[in-house]
Every structure is written in C-alpha cells, then in structure tokens.
Amino acid sequence: MSASIESQGSFMTEPLDLIRLSLNETVYVKLRDGRELTGRLHAYDSHCSMVLGDVEETVSSIDENDVSKVTTKTNKSDMLFVRGDSVILVSPCVPEKL
Amino acid sequence: MSFFGFDDKSTDIKDTKEYTFDDTYDGLGQQLQESGDDFNDETFGSFAVNDVGKDFEFGLSSSNATDVNNNYQQKPQSSSQAGMPSLQPIASLWGAADQAQKLGTNEVFDNNNFDHNNYDRSTFELNNSGHGNYDPTNGTGIPGKILSLEEVEAQLRAASLQQPQFQQPLLSMPGQFPPHQFQQFPPHMQFPPLSNPNEPNFQFPPQMMQPPFQQMGIPPMPMVVNQHSQSGQSISQNSNGPHAPQTPYQLEQPNRTPVKSLEEIRNQDLAMAAAEQDKAIRKSKKMSEISKYNNLMNHKDKDYVMRMQLAQFVTDDSYNEDFYYRVHTAIQSRHNPQQSQISNIDIAQAYVFQQRGNNRGNRYRGRNDSPLERLQQQVQRAVAYVKQHPKKNLFVFEGSLGNITTTSGKAPRQALKIKKPSEGIPSLTSGDNLSDLLTPTEKSSVSSPAFQLSPESNSSSNFNPPSSASRNIGNDKKGPLYSIEKVYSILLQLENTERTAPQSDPSSDEFKEWQDKMRSLLEELWDALQIMVPFDAVEGPSQVHPFIAMLSYNKGMKLIPRIFRHINKEQRLTILTMIVAHMSSLEVIRQGSYTTVENNEQSNDLPLRVREAIELFSQTVLPPLVHFISDTSYSIVVGLLGILMDRNDISYIATTKTGLAFLTVFISRAELISQEGNVTQSELELWNTTFDNLFRSLHGHLSSIFPSSNNIDDSYVWQFLASVALAAKLEHQRIMVDEVRDSIFGAMNEAKLLSPEHSHQKIANLNLFLNVMGLNATTTEISELKINE
Amino acid sequence: MSTQNNSTDKSTSLPTEQADEVTEVQKHTYDPSSFLSEISGKQVVVKITSGILYNGFLQTVDGYMNIVLENTQEIVNGEVKSKYREVFIRGNNVLYISAV
Numbered sequence: 001m002s003a004s005i006e007s008q009g010s011f012m013t014e015p016l017d018l019i020r021l022s023l024n025e026t027v028y029v030k031l032r033d034g035r036e037l038t039g040r041l042h043a044y045d046s047h048c049s050m051v052l053g054d055v056e057e058t059v060s061s062i063d064e065n066d067v068s069k070v071t072t073k074t075n076k077s078d079m080l081f082v083r084g085d086s087v088i089l090v091s092p093c094v095p096e097k098l
Numbered sequence: 099m100s101f102f103g104f105d106d107k108s109t110d111i112k113d114t115k116e117y118t119f120d121d122t123y124d125g126l127g128q129q130l131q132e133s134g135d136d137f138n139d140e141t142f143g144s145f146a147v148n149d150v151g152k153d154f155e156f157g158l159s160s161s162n163a164t165d166v167n168n169n170y171q172q173k174p175q176s177s178s179q180a181g182m183p184s185l186q187p188i189a190s191l192w193g194a195a196d197q198a199q200k201l202g203t204n205e206v207f208d209n210n211n212f213d214h215n216n217y218d219r220s221t222f223e224l225n226n227s228g229h230g231n232y233d234p235t236n237g238t239g240i241p242g243k244i245l246s247l248e249e250v251e252a253q254l255r256a257a258s259l260q261q262p263q264f265q266q267p268l269l270s271m272p273g274q275f276p277p278h279q280f281q282q283f284p285p286h287m288q289f290p291p292l293s294n295p296n297e298p299n300f301q302f303p304p305q306m307m308q309p310p311f312q313q314m315g316i317p318p319m320p321m322v323v324n325q326h327s328q329s330g331q332s333i334s335q336n337s338n339g340p341h342a343p344q345t346p347y348q349l350e351q352p353n354r355t356p357v358k359s360l361e362e363i364r365n366q367d368l369a370m371a372a373a374e375q376d377k378a379i380r381k382s383k384k385m386s387e388i389s390k391y392n393n394l395m396n397h398k399d400k401d402y403v404m405r406m407q408l409a410q411f412v413t414d415d416s417y418n419e420d421f422y423y424r425v426h427t428a429i430q431s432r433h434n435p436q437q438s439q440i441s442n443i444d445i446a447q448a449y450v451f452q453q454r455g456n457n458r459g460n461r462y463r464g465r466n467d468s469p470l471e472r473l474q475q476q477v478q479r480a481v482a483y484v485k486q487h488p489k490k491n492l493f494v495f496e497g498s499l500g501n502i503t504t505t506s507g508k509a510p511r512q513a514l515k516i517k518k519p520s521e522g523i524p525s526l527t528s529g530d531n532l533s534d535l536l537t538p539t540e541k542s543s544v545s546s547p548a549f550q551l552s553p554e555s556n557s558s559s560n561f562n563p564p565s566s567a568s569r570n571i572g573n574d575k576k577g578p579l580y581s582i583e584k585v586y587s588i589l590l591q592l593e594n595t596e597r598t599a600p601q602s603d604p605s606s607d608e609f610k611e612w613q614d615k616m617r618s619l620l621e622e623l624w625d626a627l628q629i630m631v632p633f634d635a636v637e638g639p640s641q642v643h644p645f646i647a648m649l650s651y652n653k654g655m656k657l658i659p660r661i662f663r664h665i666n667k668e669q670r671l672t673i674l675t676m677i678v679a680h681m682s683s684l685e686v687i688r689q690g691s692y693t694t695v696e697n698n699e700q701s702n703d704l705p706l707r708v709r710e711a712i713e714l715f716s717q718t719v720l721p722p723l724v725h726f727i728s729d730t731s732y733s734i735v736v737g738l739l740g741i742l743m744d745r746n747d748i749s750y751i752a753t754t755k756t757g758l759a760f761l762t763v764f765i766s767r768a769e770l771i772s773q774e775g776n777v778t779q780s781e782l783e784l785w786n787t788t789f790d791n792l793f794r795s796l797h798g799h800l801s802s803i804f805p806s807s808n809n810i811d812d813s814y815v816w817q818f819l820a821s822v823a824l825a826a827k828l829e830h831q832r833i834m835v836d837e838v839r840d841s842i843f844g845a846m847n848e849a850k851l852l853s854p855e856h857s858h859q860k861i862a863n864l865n866l867f868l869n870v871m872g873l874n875a876t877t878t879e880i881s882e883l884k885i886n887e
Numbered sequence: 888m889s890t891q892n893n894s895t896d897k898s899t900s901l902p903t904e905q906a907d908e909v910t911e912v913q914k915h916t917y918d919p920s921s922f923l924s925e926i927s928g929k930q931v932v933v934k935i936t937s938g939i940l941y942n943g944f945l946q947t948v949d950g951y952m953n954i955v956l957e958n959t960q961e962i963v964n965g966e967v968k969s970k971y972r973e974v975f976i977r978g979n980n981v982l983y984i985s986a987v
Contacts, residue, residue, distance in 0.1 A: 013947065020583055048977050084977070088976070088980050090975040
C-alpha cells in the first residue's frame with residue numbers, strides 16, 4: 001500500500017478524486033430539471049450520490065409562454081441526500097456566472 | 099371414550115392409564131401465543147372484550163361447560179370430566195401443534211398483530227363454548243385468526259340465521275342434523291389451516307353421513323387415541339394425516355353451535371358492526387397519515403435505496419464503511435451522553451423489536467422466529483451467496499465500447515476502460531498489474547469496493563495523491579487537499595488496525611504482527627504529514643509549508659487531535675514546533691487579525707468563514723497542543739516562545755485571537771513553572787530575557803490587540819493581558835496600563851450600558867487583568883480605579 | 888480506484904497465446920480508450936445530453952465517462968453562460984468529447 005501511494009503517477013488519477021478532495025468543503029452541484037445545489041459535501045459514492053449539509057437549492061424554470069422568462073426559487077435545507085443519477089456536474093467552487 | 103357418556107371401557111384401548119391428562123398433555127398450552135393484544139380493539143371492536151367476553155363465560159371452565167352439556171339431556175355430568183383426557187390428543191390433532199410450528203415460519207402470523215390473549219377471551223370463547231375442557235390446547239389452535247373480519251362476520255350472520263333451525267333439532271335429537279348445516283359453521287370450525295391448501299377447509303368424512311349415533315359414537319375415538327399413542331406423541335405427524343384430524347373434529351361440531359343463543363349472536367353482530375365501523379375510521383385515519391408521503395419515491399427509487407442498504411450489509415468492515423452513520427451517532431451521543439454506547443446492533447434490534455413489540459413478543463423470546471433472527475439469517479444467506487458466487491464485473495474487449503457488465507452498488511457499470519497515459523504499457527493500469535498475478539476468482543475476491551459512501555475509503559491504495567513533483571503542474575490549492583486525504587486514508591487504516599488488536603498475549607506472533615503493522619502505519623502517517631519536508635523545498639507562490647497548508651482546511655485541523663493520540667512525545671513536539679515556527683502562515687492567523695477588518699468588512703467583524711475557522715482551530719488544534727505544553731518542561735516552553743518570536747512578527751500575531759491564545763499559554767505556563775521555583779538560575783534568566791524581548795515587541799501595539807468591535811467577546815484579550823501582567827515587572831505593568839487605559843475605561847463605560855448580566859461579565863473579564871496588579875474595577879467609577887491605584 | 892480493482896482485463900482471462908495476439912493487434916489500432924488517454928491535459932469540448940457544451944482542459948476521464956475539466960466555459964446556445972475553475976461532469980450525461 002505504501003508503494004502504491006509513493007508510486008502514484010498522474011496528478012489526478014480519476015475524476016471522482018475531485019469530489020473526494022471536496023469532502024467537507026462547499027460544492028456546487030448542477031442537477032437535472034434546472035436545479036442547482038450549493039452545500040457542504042459530507043459524503044458521496046461512486047454513483048455521485050451525495051449527502052450535503054447547509055444546502056441552498058435554486059430551481060430555475062422557464063415560463064411556458066415566454067421562453068426568455070426564467071423564474072428562480074430557492075429552498076434551504078439542513079441536510080439532504082442527492083441521488084446520483086440526477087447529477088449533471090459537480091464543482092468544488094461556485095461557478096462564475098456571466 | 100366417555101365424552102358423550104359412553105363407557106370408554108367398552109372401547110378397545112389397551113391401557114387407559116396412559117391417557118390421563120398429565121400423561122397425554124404435551125405442554126402445548128405453554129406454547130400458547132398470548133401476545134398480540136394491541137390491535138384487538140381494532141379487530142373486534144371495543145365491545146368484543148367487555149360485552150362479548152362475559153356473555154360467553156360458560157365456555158371457560160370445565161364446570162361451566164356443563165351448561166352446554168346440559169342441553170343434551172341424555173349426557174351425564176361426568177362427560178366433561180371424562181372427556182378431558184381423551185380430547186387432549188384430539189385437540190392436538192386439530193392442527194394445534196401444526197400451527198405452533200407454522201407460526202415459526204409463516205410471516206402471516208407474526209404480522210397479523212392479533213392478540214392471542216383476547217382472542218381467547220372473545221372469539222375463542224365461542225369455540226370453547228362447545229368444548230371448554232381443552233381450553234389450553236385450543237388456544238394454540240389459531241388458524242381461525244387468518245380469517246378476515248368480514249369473513250368472521252359473514253359466518254356469524256349465517257350462523258345466527260341458522261340458529262333457530264339448528265337448536266331445535268339439536269335439543270330433541272342431538273345427533274340428527276342435516277349434514278349441509280355444517281357448512282355454515284362459524285370461523286373456528288374451519289379447522290385445517292388456510293395456509294395449507296392441500297387440506298380441504300371443510301371436508302365431511304364419510305362418518306358424517308352415517309347415522310347420528312354412530313357419528314358421536316365410540317368407534318372413531320379410540321382410533322384416534324390409538325393413533326396418537328402409536329405415533330409416539332408426534333403431533334405434527336398426526337395432523338398430516340388427512341383424516342386423522344378430521345375425525346375427532348367432526349365429532350365436536352354438534353356440540354359447538356347450539357351453545358350460542360340468538361341474543362348472544364345478536365350481541366356479537368352488534369359488536370362486529372361497531373368493530374367494523376371503528377376499524378374503518380382507524381383505517382382511513384391511518385391512510386390519510388400515510389398518504390402524505392405518497393409518491394415521494396417511485397418504485398425505482400425504493401429499489402435503489404433498498405439496494406444501497408443491502409449493499410451495506412455485505413461488508414467486512416462496517417465500521418469503516420458506515421462512516422457517516424458513525425459520525426452521526428458520535429454527534430448524537432455528544433448531545434445525549436447517556437446513550438453514547440449505541441451500536442449498529444442496538445439500532446437494528448430497536449427497529450426489529452419495535453415491530454415485534456406490537457404483539458408483546460417478549461414473553462416468548464425463546465421462539466426462534468424473531469424477525470431479528472430472520473433478518474440476520476437472510477443477510478447471512480445473502481452474504482454467503484455473494485461470497486460463493488463472485489461477481490464477474492466486466493468482460494471487456496480492449497478498446498471496444500461495448501462491454502458486458504454487471505453492476506452493484508459499489509461498482510457501477512463502467513462503459514469504457516481508459517488507459518492511463520502516465521503508464522508506459524497502454525493496456526494495464528496499476529490495479530491490473532496486481533490482478534495479473536491472480537486467477538480470475540481471486541481477482542474478484544480481491545476487487546475491493548470502488549468507493550464507499552464515506553470519506554473512509556477502505557484503503558489508501560484507492561486514493562493516489564499527487565507526488566510532490568507533479569504538484570507543481572496543477573493549482574497549488576489541491577496539494578494540501580491531496581495531503582489531507584492521504585493522511586485520512588492512513589489514519590483510518592491505523593484506527594481500524596488499532597480496533598482489531600488481537601486479544602492474544604503480547605508475546606504471540608499474531609500480536610507482533612499486529613504491532614509491526616501499527617508501527618509501519620504510524621511511519622506512513624508521519625511521512626504523509628510531510629512535517630519533515632524542509633521548508634526550503636516548498637515551492638509555489640504561497641510559500642506555505644505543506645503541513646501548515648493542511649491546517650488551512652477545517653478537515654485538516656480535525657486531523658490534529660486524532661493524530662496526537664497515536665504519535666509519541668517527540669513527534670508531538672515536532673508538530674508543535676512546526677506550528678509555532680510557521681504561525682504567521684496559518685490561515686487562522688493570516689486572516690484572523692482585526693487590524694485588517696475595517697478595510698473589508700462593514701460589520702467590523704471577521705468574515706463568518708474565518709470566524710468559524712478560528713473557532714474550530716481553538717476547539718481542535720489548540721487543546722492537544724495546550725495539553726502538551728502544560729505537560730512539558732520549562733526549557734521547552736521558553737524555547738518555543740523564543741522560536742515564535744524569532745520566526746514571526748509578534749506584533750501582528752498578537753492581533754489575532756489564535757496568536758494571543760498561544761502567547762497566553764506559553765507565558766502563563768512559563769510563569770507558573772518559575773513561581774514553583776524548580777528552575778535553575780540560567781533557565782530563569784533565559785525566561786526573563788525572552789519575556790523582555792516579547793514585551794519589547796508588544797510595546798506600542800497593546801492597544802491594537804483588542805477586537806475591532808465592542809460586540810465581540812474580548813475576554814481572551816484580558817486573559818492575555820493578565821498572563822503578561824503576571825510575568826511582568828512593575829514598570830512593564832505601568833506601561834501596559836498606560837497603553838490599554840482607553841480600553842479599560844471603554845470596557846467600564848460599556849458595562850454601564852449593558853444588562854446586569856452582561857455588565858457583570860464584562861467587568862469580570864476586565865478584572866482578570868486588573869486583579870493581577872492589585873486593582874479592582876466596578877462599572878460605576880473611574881475614580882475607584884484611581885483610588886485603588 | 889474502480890478501474891483498477893474491479894476490472895477483469897481480457898489479457899488475463901484468455902489463454903496466454905491469445906492474449907499476446909491481442910496486444911499485438913492493439914499496437915496498430917486506434918481505439919476510443921487510447922484516444923481518451925491521449926487527449927488528457929488538452930483542451931476539449933464536451934457536449935452533454937442537454938445540449939450544453941463545456942469547453943475546458945481535460946484533466947481526467949474514467950471508464951464511466953466521468954470527466955474533470957479545468958478552466959471551463961459553459962456554453963449554452965453558443966453563449967458562454969458561466970465559468971468553472973474545475974468541474975466534474977457525471978459520465979452518463981456525456982454525449983461526446985472532442986479535442987479542440
């Protein structure tokens with residue numbers, strides 16, 4: 001085991017490492033159906049199922065009649081479990097919106 | 099057989115002695131399931147217990163049973179007494195034993211929540227009315243409870259309709275009712291259990307069609323009794339015979355129904371109607387409560403969660419893999435120390451027994467069908483199956499996209515096998531190198547969970563942090579994160595190894611092996627801390643030592659107390675020295691100064707994130723360090739203070755809460771040892787020089803060590819000043835008072851405006867410092883301070 | 888992690904001679920896996936099923952098509968909507984990865 005640690009090759013060995021490094025840190029998660037979460041990552045698994053704490057959820061929905069109209073709603077939650085299959089992306093820091 | 103008054107000596111039983119009650123009583127009565135009362139009301143209505151129970155009193159004892167038998171005028175009193183022993187085996191033949199056995203395996207019975215006690219009292223009284231003598235065994239004959247309420251009711255109604263025609267012929271000619279009427283019998287007559295479809299529910303053996311006398315008569319009974327004795331008490335065997343249970347059963351039937359009067363039946367009906375209503379109300383109430391959560395999860399979701407939960411069972415080390423739950427319980431137990439010892443098993447038991455509790459199953463704990471045990475068995479079977487049938491996760495053809503894969507919670511479907519560019523050989527990852535040495539079977543057993551739902555990945559080999567060489571490539575923010583994860587991996591292994599210490603004696607090989615493992619893990623841990631990396635080797639713009647950089651993260655700080663448990667004194671001192679020497683690079687110091695606050699914050703306080711970090715630092719990192727300092731020698735304390743001053747800007751560090759905390763600890767510890775007097779003259783001189791240097795660095799900056807806002811708790815500042823004043827000479831004290839005079843008066847003025855409680859606190863903090871110099875302050879007067887001075 | 892531990896690679900499950908053959912063939916083929924391992928570190932565009940494009944530097948990709956990109960632009964309908972310093976894209980959403 002010691003050997004495998006010392007003999008590591010590339011900087012990042014696999015994508016899920018990025019999520020592991022974000023444990024206990026604030027992450028931004030983009031979900032299907034225009035949902036976004038920002039919260040502290042407590043746990044995750046290989047499906048990207050996650051447990052987040054102090055979460056703020058932003059739900060964006062497009063108006064049926066006017067496509068340019070986007071309404072957003074935010075919810076807060078102390079703790080939530082995100083099922084992996086609804087995850088689109090995870091970022092260690094909140095993206096810079098343009 | 100003397101049940102109906104016939105002399106049983108006329109039968110061809112070989113030895114009647116054998117059939118006294120005590121001999122033949124097989125103890126089934128003790129196996130009576132008397133639990134499950136809770137939902138009795140729901141099932142029978144509240145009337146059932148109170149009203150119905152009394153009405154059917156006559157069925158309860160053997161003497162009362164004569165009421166019944168009196169209806170048959172030709173039957174002598176003795177029938178009930180004589181009948182008892184011979185009926186004993188009969189009752190068992192009815193499937194009572196069979197039922198008792200079935201209860202062990204058939205979930206229907208457990209989940210029924212039927213109360214067998216009340217069952218006896220209400221429904222079974224109907225039973226007993228006909229043949230109260232063998233009450234005990236009857237209790238175990240529960241099959242009737244499978245019937246739904248509606249069925250019971252329907253049959254009772256039918257029975258009540260039949261009643262008039264029924265009783266009439268019976269009283270006059272007991273044996274002579276038309277066979278078809280038997281079909282209308284109340285539920286308890288439906289003997290062979292419903293769960294056994296092979297046995298017809300209600301079959302009329304040929305005897306039924308025979309003349310009534312023969313029906314009641316002698317021939318069948320001895321036959322049964324014989325069978326009973328010959329089969330050597332093997333009850334279940336008896337009940338398996340299709341006709342054996344039927345024969346005596348049919349004999350009973352005539353006695354049973356006539357017992358009920360029309361009125362009783364009506365009462366029963368009323369009770370049932372009320373019960374049904376009551377049940378409907380309860381049901382709708384329950385449904386409305388449950389339906390709140392309807393459609394919250396679809397079927398797929400439930401399957402998914404179920405799979406995840408089951409996957410957690412199939413683990414060799416639940417401790418590591420259930421990290422999240424562990425932390426949760428740890429936090430819970432902190433709130434509620436009395437319950438700190440809750441284990442997984444307790445929870446499981448609580449859950450399972452809660453279900454069981456509904457039928458007060460505790461009385462029969464000996465039963466081997468407890469849901470917990472069943473659950474355990476199921477899990478064991480599942481685990482055994484998985485172990486016997488190792489997964490073949492992936493059949494991959496190099497470079498192709500189409501793979502045939504099977505997936506599990508821990509190893510989801512992989513679409514493609516990516517070659518690691520860093521490795522020369524294109525088709526092999528490092529893991530494959532390992533698996534090359536193994537047969538396919540071994541490989542699958544080796545295959546470890548890809549990743550658990552926890553930071554406690556089971557081995558650090560699953561996590562490859564970057565080498566120091568490659569760290570320069572990426573952003574240097576990730577370096578410390580990698581280091582932290584690496585340390586956690588090793589630390590968790592270490593803690594796990596520690597838990598699994600062999601119980602054998604310390605000289606055994608097993609123990610030595612364990613010790614070696616611990617030692618090598620400790621070495622690894624120490625290496626992973628990178629504390630011995632020379633500072634010169636640190637690259638990058640931030641110029642922060644890798645160990646100190648780890649402490650920039652909350653999770654890094656949390657490592658310190660856990661690591662301190664394992665390392666020795668020298669290593670602790672090394673860590674402390676490292677922190678002291680690089681104090682200015684600590685995130686909590688760099689961002690924790692109030693002198694920079696005005697520029698970036700309107701609220702005059704540090705950003706929340708920084709405040710939280712400072713709080714965490716003082717809760718996690720400081721305690722083990724302070725504990726170490728309070729235990730260490732004079733020269734080390736003075737030496738550390740020297741290093742702190744040499745390597746850092748004291749005037750800046752003093753403006754941070756964390757920095758002041760360190761200074762306070764060092765000064766008060768050194769002063770305490772000096773006052774104890776166990777120090778040499780040279781040591782004392784060194785301390786005095788060090789303190790003078792320190793004071794010189796602080797001189798002129800003392801007013802800036804206070805928080806930027808009055809709303810912030812400044813007690814730590816007064817504590818620091820008190821410790822300095824304690825060590826200071828008189829002229830030092832004068833300088834101090836001079837420098838912080840404004841703050842002293844400020845604090846007093848402020849205290850006047852505060853509520854008494856806060857005011858008192860504020861003054862108490864102030865007096866921490868003033869008392870050291872023989873002064874005292876109150877909220878009221880500045881003059882008072884002057885008088886004291 | 889999972890790539891290393893759970894896979895049963897073909898060369899070991901086949902008899903040795905065949906395995907050699909396979910390796911021989913590999914040297915001359917250009918397959919998706921070698922493409923993916925080649926483009927790591929380079930600038931790529933990732934399109935996900937919703938049609939959103941991510942333009943960034945590929946850090947890693949695994950067998951599930953999970954991708955980590957650095958310095959990434961999120962492009963919706965041709966417009967750059969947001970920027971990520973680092974982003975993990977869950978593999979099931981990925982339509983394609985193309986080297987720029």
